[in-house]
Amino acid sequence: MDEKEFDRLLKISRINLNGAEKTKIKKDIEQILAYFDNVDSFKEVIKEPAFHPVDIESRTREDKEEKFEDVDRLLSNTKTYRRFVIGPKI
Amino acid sequence: MSSYTEEFESKQKPADYYAKLYEELERINEKFNAFNVLVKATGNGMPFSVKDNICVRGIETTASSKILKGYIPPFNATVVDRIIRTGRFSLIGKTNMDEFGFGSFGINCDKPAKNPLDEGRVPGGSSSGAAVATALLKYHVAIAESTGGSISAPAAFCGVVGFTPTYSVLSRYGLIDYANSLDKIGFMARSADDIKIMLDITKGLDKRDSTSSSKPIHRVKHNNLIIIKELMDKVEDGIKSEFYKFTDKLKGLGYNIKTVDFRDIELSIPSYYLIAMSEASTNLAKFTGFKYGFKVEDFSKNYNDFFTEARDKFGEEAKRRIILGTFIRSASVRDKYYLKSLSIRRWMIDKLSMLLKDAFIISPTMPILPPKIEDANRMTPVQNYASDILTIPANLGGFPHISIPFSYSGELPLSAQVIGSHFNDYGVISFASDWEKNFKYKFKYNLGDL
Numbered sequence: 001m002d003e004k005e006f007d008r009l010l011k012i013s014r015i016n017l018n019g020a021e022k023t024k025i026k027k028d029i030e031q032i033l034a035y036f037d038n039v040d041s042f043k044e045v046i047k048e049p050a051f052h053p054v055d056i057e058s059r060t061r062e063d064k065e066e067k068f069e070d071v072d073r074l075l076s077n078t079k080t081y082r083r084f085v086i087g088p089k090i
Numbered sequence: 091m092s093s094y095t096e097e098f099e100s101k102q103k104p105a106d107y108y109a110k111l112y113e114e115l116e117r118i119n120e121k122f123n124a125f126n127v128l129v130k131a132t133g134n135g136m137p138f139s140v141k142d143n144i145c146v147r148g149i150e151t152t153a154s155s156k157i158l159k160g161y162i163p164p165f166n167a168t169v170v171d172r173i174i175r176t177g178r179f180s181l182i183g184k185t186n187m188d189e190f191g192f193g194s195f196g197i198n199c200d201k202p203a204k205n206p207l208d209e210g211r212v213p214g215g216s217s218s219g220a221a222v223a224t225a226l227l228k229y230h231v232a233i234a235e236s237t238g239g240s241i242s243a244p245a246a247f248c249g250v251v252g253f254t255p256t257y258s259v260l261s262r263y264g265l266i267d268y269a270n271s272l273d274k275i276g277f278m279a280r281s282a283d284d285i286k287i288m289l290d291i292t293k294g295l296d297k298r299d300s301t302s303s304s305k306p307i308h309r310v311k312h313n314n315l316i317i318i319k320e321l322m323d324k325v326e327d328g329i330k331s332e333f334y335k336f337t338d339k340l341k342g343l344g345y346n347i348k349t350v351d352f353r354d355i356e357l358s359i360p361s362y363y364l365i366a367m368s369e370a371s372t373n374l375a376k377f378t379g380f381k382y383g384f385k386v387e388d389f390s391k392n393y394n395d396f397f398t399e400a401r402d403k404f405g406e407e408a409k410r411r412i413i414l415g416t417f418i419r420s421a422s423v424r425d426k427y428y429l430k431s432l433s434i435r436r437w438m439i440d441k442l443s444m445l446l447k448d449a450f451i452i453s454p455t456m457p458i459l460p461p462k463i464e465d466a467n468r469m470t471p472v473q474n475y476a477s478d479i480l481t482i483p484a485n486l487g488g489f490p491h492i493s494i495p496f497s498y499s500g501e502l503p504l505s506a507q508v509i510g511s512h513f514n515d516y517g518v519i520s521f522a523s524d525w526e527k528n529f530k531y532k533f534k535y536n537l538g539d540l
Contacts, residue, residue: 013371013416014398015409025410028471032414035472036360039430042437049432050439052271053257053488054512056301073148073164078381087380088389088396 001030092523093283095136098229099178101540103134108180111137111538115182118537123186123203124222126154131180137230137538138173139223142184143191144233144275145264146170149181153266154199155189157403158383167264168296169233169275176291185219185232187240190374191268192216192407194243194478195466199405202463205248206535207501211460214244217278221248224278228536231288232278237268238362239481241276242493242507246455249495249503249531251522252278253285256512257488258303260289261296269369270301272362272485280531282492282522289515309516314449315340317349320356324479325457332504333454336496340452343528350445355483361434362486363475364418364427371415374408377401410471439487446489446511450521453480455493455507480507490515494522495531503532 001009006026010017017025068074078085104110108131119125126142127150140146143153145163152158166174173179188198196203196218203218205211206225213222217234221244224232234241236254245252254276262273277288295304317337322330337347379386379400386399404412418427445451457480461469469477484491484507491509498504510518 009413009417013413014394014401015404015413016398016402017409021406025406025413028410029414029417031470031472032363032410032475033417035475036364036418036427039357039360039364039427039434042354042357042430042434044433044437046433046436048436049429050436051432052301053435053439053486054303056258057304059300061297061300068164070147070164073162077161077164077383079385085381086389087378088386088391088393090393 001026001033092281093287094229094280095178095231095284095287098136098540103540111182114537118226121204121209122206122222122226123201124219124226125183126152126186126219127184129181129183131182133177133180135178135180137182137227138179138233139183139185139220139230140170140181140233141217141220141235142187143235143266143268144170145266146181146184149184151184151266152383153190154187155404155408156200156384157377157400161383163264165264168261168298169292170264172292173233173288179231182230183223185217185223187218188216189405189408190266190370191235191237191240192411194239194474195461196244197463197466198407205460207249207503208460210462212247212463212466214247214456214460216240217244220278221245221250221252224248224250224280225533226535226537228280228533228539230538231284233275234278235265235273235275236485237272237366238485239478241278242455242481242491243478245278245493246503246505247460249505249533250278250280251282251285252276252493253289253519254485254491255289255293255515256307256490258301259293259307259490259513259515261299261302263296263298267373269366270373271369272366274488280533282494282519282526285492286516286519286523289519305513307513307515309520310514311517311520312449313344314346314348315452316445316449317347317452318352318355319349320352321453321480325454326459328499329454329457329459329504332497332499333506336506337452339528352441355438356479357434358438358483358486359475359479361431361438362482364431365435367411367415368418368428369415371412371419374404374412435486438483442483442487442489443511446509450518451509453507455480455505459499459502484509488512490518492518492522494525496525496529498532501534
C-alpha cells in the first residue's frame with residue numbers, strides 16, 4: 001500500500017495518525033494484510049456463506065412506541081439544550 | 091466441591107462481610123488491576139462481577155476505552171438483569187479488559203491487569219479482569235464475554251473455569267458490540283457447577299436481542315474425544331507432553347481418544363480476524379464524541395473533523411482494527427476478503443459439526459504458557475493473532491466450549507478446552523464437572539473466605 005493510498009484510507013476511516021504511530025501502524029497493516037491473503041488458498045465453492053454461526057430465527061419486533069423508563073439518565077450522557085441532544089454541524 | 095455458590099449460601103456471613111470484602115478488594119486492586127470499578131455490594135448474595143463491556147445501570151461502563159470514559163448506562167444488560175432478579179447475587183464491580191475486547195493477553199488498555207499467579211506475566215485477554223478476580227476470590231462468579239477466545243484464554247492463564255456458550259444462547263442486549271456475529275457473553279468461576287447455575291439463570295430468548303435463540307440446550311455426554319493433529323502441531327512441547335498425560339488419564343476414566351487430520355484449520359485465524367475487524371469498524375462508528383462518554387467540546391467543527399477528533403481517543407489496536415476493517419469492507423476487496431471469510435466459516439462449521447456428532451473435541455486451551463508482559467508487548471500483531479489458533483475455531487463456529495485446568499507447571503496452570511456441538515452447552519459443562527471429581531484445582535488466593 002503506497003503512502004497516498006494509506007492516507008486516503010485514514011481519511012475515510014476518520015483516523016488521524018502522525019509521525020511514528022503512522023509509520024508503525026502502516027507497517028503492521030501491510031504485514032497483517034499479507035497474512036490475510038492466506039484466505040486466497042481456499043478454493044472450495046460454498047453456496048451459502050455463514051453470516052452467523054447458527055441459524056437465526058427471522059424475528060422482528062413490533063413497530064410500536066415503548067416508554068423508556070429513565071430518559072433523564074439517558075440524556076445525562078449527552079450535552080443538551082432544552083432536552084434536545086446537541087451534536088456537530090453536518 | 092460442587093458449587094461455591096451453594097456453599098456460600100449455606101454459610102453464615104458476618105454483618106460486615108461485604109464492607110470488609112470491599113476494603114480488601116480496594117487494597118488488592120492496586121496491585122492486580124482486576125476491576126475498573128469497585129461497587130459496595132448490596133443484598134447478601136454470592137459476589138459477582140461484570141466485564142466492563144457489559145452495561146450495568148448507573149455504573150460507569152467503558153470497555154476499558156478512553157472514548158467511553160464517563161459513560162453511565164441507563165439500563166442493565168439482559169444477562170445482568172436476569173442475575174440480579176434472582177436475589178442470589180451481589181455485584182462487586184466491573185472488570186478490566188483489553189479495550190473493546192481487542193486482545194488476547196489483557197495488555198491493550200491503560201492499566202493492564204496482572205496475573206495473580208505470576209505478576210510478571212499477562213493474565214490473558216480480553217476478559218483479563220474477570221479471570222484475575224475469579225483467581226483472587228473464593229466466592230465469586232464473573233460475567234465475561236468472548237469473541238475469539240476472550241474467555242478461554244484468560245481462564246487458562248489464571249487457572250479458572252471459563253465457559254463460552256453456543257452463539258445465540260445468551261442475549262447480547264446491553265453488550266458493547268465488538269463483532270455482532272461472533273460476540274458471546276459467558277462465565278468464569280471456580281467450578282463447572284457454578285457455571286451451570288449461571289447458565290440456568292441467564293439462557294434463553296430475549297425480545298430485545300433478535301439474534302437470541304429460543305432453541306433448547308442439551309446435555310449429551312460423549313465418551314469419544316477427538317484431538318485435531320494440526321492444532322497440536324502448534325502447541326509448545328512442554329504443554330503437549332503434559333496434555334498427553336491428561337488424555338491418558340481420561341482414557342483411564344473410560345474415554346476413547348482419537349486423533350484426526352483437519353487440513354487448513356489454520357485458515358480460521360485470518361477468516362476470523364477479517365470478519366471481526368469488518369464488524370468492529372462499523373460498530374465503533376457509533377462513538378462520535380457527542381454521546382456515550384468522551385465529548386468533543388467544539389461544536390463549531392464540521393462533522394468529519396469533530397468525529398476524527400473523538401476517534402483520537404481510541405488506543406493503537408482499536409485504530410489498527412478500524413483502519414483494516416474499513417479497508418476490508420471496501421468494494422474492491424470485499425469478495426476477496428469478507429465473502430471468502432464467510433465461506434471459510436461455513437466450511438469450518440460443517441466440518442466441525444460432523445466431528446462433533448458423537449464426540450467432543452479436546453485440545454490444550456493455549457499453545458503457550460502465559461508470556462511475560464515485556465515479551466507480549468514485543469510481539470507483532472500477526473504473532474499475537476496466531477496465538478489464538480486453539481480458541482478461534484470454536485468461536486468462529488459459535489460452538490459451546492469450556493476451559494478447565496488439568497495440570498500445573500510450577501504455579502502456572504495448564505488448561506484444556508473441550509468443544510461440543512451447537513446447543514450441547516450442558517454437555518461440555520457436564521464433562522468439566524466429571525473431571526472435577528478426579529482433579530483438585532489449586533488457588534493461590536482465597537479472598538472473602540468464610
